Structure formats: C-alpha cells, structure tokens
Amino acid sequence: MNLTGLDDVTVAETRLSDVDGERGELLVAGHTLDSMADWDYESAYRLLLGEAPDLGQLREKAYLALKPCFALLQAAPSPLEGLRLGLACLPESCTEYELVGAFPVLLGAVYRGDTLPPPDSAASHGEDLLKLMFGKRPSLDSVRALNTYLVTVCEHGMNASTFAARVVASTGATPLAATLAALGALSGPLHGGAPGPVLDLLDEMAGCPSPAQALEEKVRKGQRLMGFGHRIYRTRDPRADVLKQAVRALDQTTDLQLAEKVEAAALEVLRAAKPDRVLDTNVEFYTAVLLNALGFERSWFTPLFAAGRILGWMAHYKEQRETGRLLRPKSRYVGPRPQTESERVSHEV
Numbered sequence: 001m002n003l004t005g006l007d008d009v010t011v012a013e014t015r016l017s018d019v020d021g022e023r024g025e026l027l028v029a030g031h032t033l034d035s036m037a038d039w040d041y042e043s044a045y046r047l048l049l050g051e052a053p054d055l056g057q058l059r060e061k062a063y064l065a066l067k068p069c070f071a072l073l074q075a076a077p078s079p080l081e082g083l084r085l086g087l088a089c090l091p092e093s094c095t096e097y098e099l100v101g102a103f104p105v106l107l108g109a110v111y112r113g114d115t116l117p118p119p120d121s122a123a124s125h126g127e128d129l130l131k132l133m134f135g136k137r138p139s140l141d142s143v144r145a146l147n148t149y150l151v152t153v154c155e156h157g158m159n160a161s162t163f164a165a166r167v168v169a170s171t172g173a174t175p176l177a178a179t180l181a182a183l184g185a186l187s188g189p190l191h192g193g194a195p196g197p198v199l200d201l202l203d204e205m206a207g208c209p210s211p212a213q214a215l216e217e218k219v220r221k222g223q224r225l226m227g228f229g230h231r232i233y234r235t236r237d238p239r240a241d242v243l244k245q246a247v248r249a250l251d252q253t254t255d256l257q258l259a260e261k262v263e264a265a266a267l268e269v270l271r272a273a274k275p276d277r278v279l280d281t282n283v284e285f286y287t288a289v290l291l292n293a294l295g296f297e298r299s300w301f302t303p304l305f306a307a308g309r310i311l312g313w314m315a316h317y318k319e320q321r322e323t324g325r326l327l328r329p330k331s332r333y334v335g336p337r338p339q340t341e342s343e344r345v346s347h348e349v
C-alpha cells in the first residue's frame with residue numbers, strides 16, 4: 001500500500017457515488033453519469049440532498065446576505081480569492097442547502113461587484129449563473145452545456161476536496177467551515193486547479209508545428225501534462241466524454257479540433273513515456289474547452305468547478321454527520337527518538 005497518497009484506503013461507506021476506476025464508470029446515487037448528461041442542476045440537487053428548499057429562493061437569500069460585500073468581493077485579486085472571501089462573508093449558520101444556493105450569487109458578485117442585479121428565482125440554477133455573470137439572457141445551448149458541466153462534476157467519490165470536507169464535518173464544525181476546507185483542497189493543480197493550465201497548454205500547442213514533439217519534450221523534462229492521468233481511473237475518465245459531447249453540441253468546431261489533436265498526441269506521448277501506467281484523458285481536459293467555449297476566462301474555471309462540486313461536498317457533509325464519528329487516522333513516526341542510556345554510554349566511549 002502506498003501510504004503517502006492513501007491509495008486504496010477506504011475511509012467511509014457512502015450512498016452518494018461509486019467511481020469504478022477499472023471500467024471507467026461513475027454511478028451517482030444509483031444513476032449512471034451518461035443517463036444524467038441532460039439533467040438540470042436542480043435534479044442532481046434533489047437526488048443528492050433529498051427534500052430540499054427551492055434553489056431560486058436560496059439564491060435570493062444569498063443575494064441579500066452578500067449585498068453589503070459586493071464591492072469588496074470584486075476587489076479580490078483573483079476569482080478564487082473572491083469566492084473564498086465571499087464564503088467567509090456568509091453567516092456561520094448557513095445550511096448545506098443555503099451554501100449550494102449561494103454559488104451563482106457568489107460568482108456573480110466577484111465578477112460584477114455592486115452592479116450585480118438580483119437573481120431570477122424563476123430561472124434554472126445554471127441559467128441564472130450565466131445571467132448573473134454575463135448580465136444577459138443566455139442561449140438555450142449555453143444553459144444546456146453549463147448544466148451538463150455542473151451535473152458532471154457535482155459528485156465524485158472520496159476525492160481530495162470531498163475528503164477534506166468530511167474531515168471537517170466529522171469534527172462537528174459547520175457546513176461553511178467544511179466548504180472552505182474543501183475549496184482549499186480544490187484549488188491545487190493536481191485536483192481542481194488543472195483546467196486553467198490545460199487551456200494554457202492548448203494555446204501553446206495551437207501555434208506549435210509539432211505538438212507531439214513539444215509534448216514529448218515536456219514529459220522528458222518531468223512535467224505533467226495537465227488534463228491527463230487520474231488516481232482512480234485506469235482507463236478513460238467517463239466525465240471527459242460527456243463534456244466532449246457537450247462541447248460538440250455548442251458547435252465550437254475549431255476549439256474541438258485543436259483539443260482532439262492535442263489529446264491524441266498527448267495520449268501517444270504518455271503511452272510511450274509511461275508504458276506501465278495508464279494515463280488517459282481526465283475531466284479537466286474537456287472542462288477547459290467547454291468553459292472557454294461558454295465565454296469564461298481561465299481564472300474562473302476552479303470557482304466554476306466549486307459551483308458544481310458544492311453539491312457533493314454538502315451531501316458528504318450530511319452523510320458524515322450521520323455517523324457522528326470523528327475522523328482521526330494514525331501516522332507512523334519515523335523521526336528521531338531520545339537516546340537510551342546504553343546508546344549514550346556507547347557514544348561517549
């Protein structure tokens with residue numbers, strides 16, 4: 001067992017999702033990911049949190065709570081820092097449901113500050129997120145694509161950010177505290193911070209005469225190709241295909257053609273460089289292409305991931321609290337110990 005990465009360690013029983021890394025399948029509370037590709041976020045919300053307050057009303061509540069902070073949030077150095085600040089501006093008493101409902105408003109406030117209009121509680125969660133960010137009614141295709149994205153990333157087993165949320169939940173801390181911990185874990189480039197760098201890679205490859213050669217050079221230098229590899233999947237990440245279909249539906253042919261070309265070259269390079277390890281396309285690769293096609297800047301990709309994954313975090317929060325048991329693993333001490341009397345004597349001699 002690889003102790004350093006907790007590989008193959010099972011830390012909880014869950015009803016929320018099953019990630020089958022060998023077969024490349026994701027089951028969310030009894031539903032295959034493929035069967036959820038056309039769902040709106042509300043359906044996933046009800047699936048994972050059961051009988052729950054209306055998301056539209058929760059967006060309105062978040063708007064009122066956050067309004068005094070809008071200018072402050074817009075002044076944050078980056079969207080992710082703005083999101084973290086926005087969460088910290090919410091009352092500690094926020095429920096799991098209120099936190100899910102708050103995300104479109106949080107993102108809109110960071111983007112638009114005091115000019116943010118009130119949410120439209122009659123719109124779907126995905127549609128309202130686009131309206132709050134871009135200030136105009138989005139096309140049906142964009143709404144569909146964003147919903148597919150939010151649902152695709154809403155829940156995924158015991159990933160690093162969900163584990164962080166469950167550890168905090170197990171201490172009896174609030175859903176808000178768990179969300180802040182999870183967001184911190186998500187921000188790292190080995191987890192949710194990858195799609196920005198994926199787009200950097202695609203931009204770099206767009207002007208490159210031989211992507212295969214350039215990618216080979218990167219891997220030879222020990223760099224990781226962003227958007228490839230996964231701790232659990234030993235085959236293709238099923239979420240990558242769902243998102244690729246969503247990009248296709250948006251009719252962004254040029255972006256898709258470049259992405260497919262770079263993907264094919266990267267897979268070949270990785271197969272040759274790491275023959276003993278299956279390194280295939282992960283969710284972040286087509287996330288980058290999809291969110292870019294929807295008009296989001298790359299610095300917004302991780303906050304948008306959080307806007308989808310908040311649902312999984314909160315469902316795990318609830319599940320963890322049901323067990324009532326503090327998560328407290330052990331470590332194996334390998335540091336120095338005080339010398340024994342006989343060791344001291346032998347050193348002196």
Ligand code: ACO
Binds near residue numbers: 194
């Ligand atoms: N590019 C090049 N080499 C890679 C890549 C990659 N994307 N991923 C893994 N490898 C190599 C490692 O360098 C290592 O090589 P070595 O044995 O010669 O040292 C070998 O493959 C095994 O790597 P591990 O570190 O054991 O793989 P791990 O399971 O820890 O990594 C991870 C999974 C972190 C996702 C990794 O594949 C990676 O860094 N990918 C790029 C970043 C990325 O796309 N992150 C998003 C993941 S999806 C998500 O979190 C939502």
